Amino acid sequence: MPDAEKAFARARQLIAEHYVDAAIDPGTLYTGAVEGMLARLGPPTTYPINELMAPRELAELLHGTGGTIVGVGVMIEQVAGVLVIREVIAGGPAAAAGLQRGDRILEIDGVKIKGKPMVEIVDQIRGPAGTAIDVFVQRDTDEWHEKLVRQTVAIQNVESKLIGDKVGYLRLRGFAETTPAEFDAAVAALQTQGAEALVLDLRACPGGVLDAAIKVTGSLLRDGQVIVTTTGRDEPGKTAAAKGDGRWKDLPLAALIGPETASGAEILADALATHKRATLIGAPTFGKGTIESIHELGNGWAIKLSTGRFVGAGGEPLPGRGVKPHLPVPLVADAPLDPVDAVPSEADAALAVAKTWLEDQAK
Incomplete structure (x- = not known):
């Protein structure tokens, strides 16, 4: 729309002077205007990425990222x-x-x-x-x-279970500040139970705290292997790589991915595939590729705003294309996963393929 800023002011004036309901709250209109601006940032997506957050939503998000x-x-x-x-x-x-x-x-x-x-x-x-x-x-x-x-x-972001004599199953729900410690404890417990290989389920993992995703990924890779490169609007690229001994780097690994696998979970899946560390099974991931940060507005409300992008370990941006599986298995978007105590179920084809693949590698 030409002269959109002036047109906005004129529209606001016309509403104030002529709209049939004179009692309409101006705050409601300005709130909707902010929501509209955020909705126009970037291409349309299934889930909101840039969004306005009420105080309750902000508090819930901050608690969630803290674990x-x-x-x-x-x-x-x-x-x-x-x-x-x-x-x-x-x-x-x-x-x-x-x-x-x-x-x-x-x-x-x-x-x-x-x-x-x-x-x-x-x-x-x-x-x-x-x-x-x-x-x-x-x-x-x-x-x-x-x-x-x-x-x-x-919040339990990592769930685990032994699903065979020597196969451990781990489900990642999200990356909070506590997730790396949860992940290490879960893998160690599975090893104590006899697990010699892992199935990592990322199918319903929407991401979360970037640093937590990098730490979990690093524990599965060798020292120095690239995990992700992040960029800001006016900032040079910053590359994160695995540090330390990669305590779980030698465990045979299969990862389950799908349309709900997003953000930090895509970083993890992409790094595992790039470094030939795991076989990916399932369907292509969401393809998000942006990094969000929280900006408070001074009135208890805040906006979640994309302030950076990330490039996968292989050097290619992930938005739109996502991460593709090595072994495709059709998945239904938004299909709820079985509770961990019901894993594995006969209906979970992707998990069955992963378990069989790992058992075949051990022969």
């Missing part, structure tokens, strides 16, 4: 308007109370929640550490009230 949340320790979803516990976080209040995956929460503090927006439900469950919440729970035909005291709960 903790304040709540009762459940991951939830809505099924036909009913709130269902998808996962219980080990060490949290819900786990201590004996709540289980599949339990239904019908009321919170005496208020029915069926059909309520998820954001409202999350706000009801979250709260200051040390405060109590009463949930009315249904499991099969049993119903009861459970009083839970909110506390700081460590």
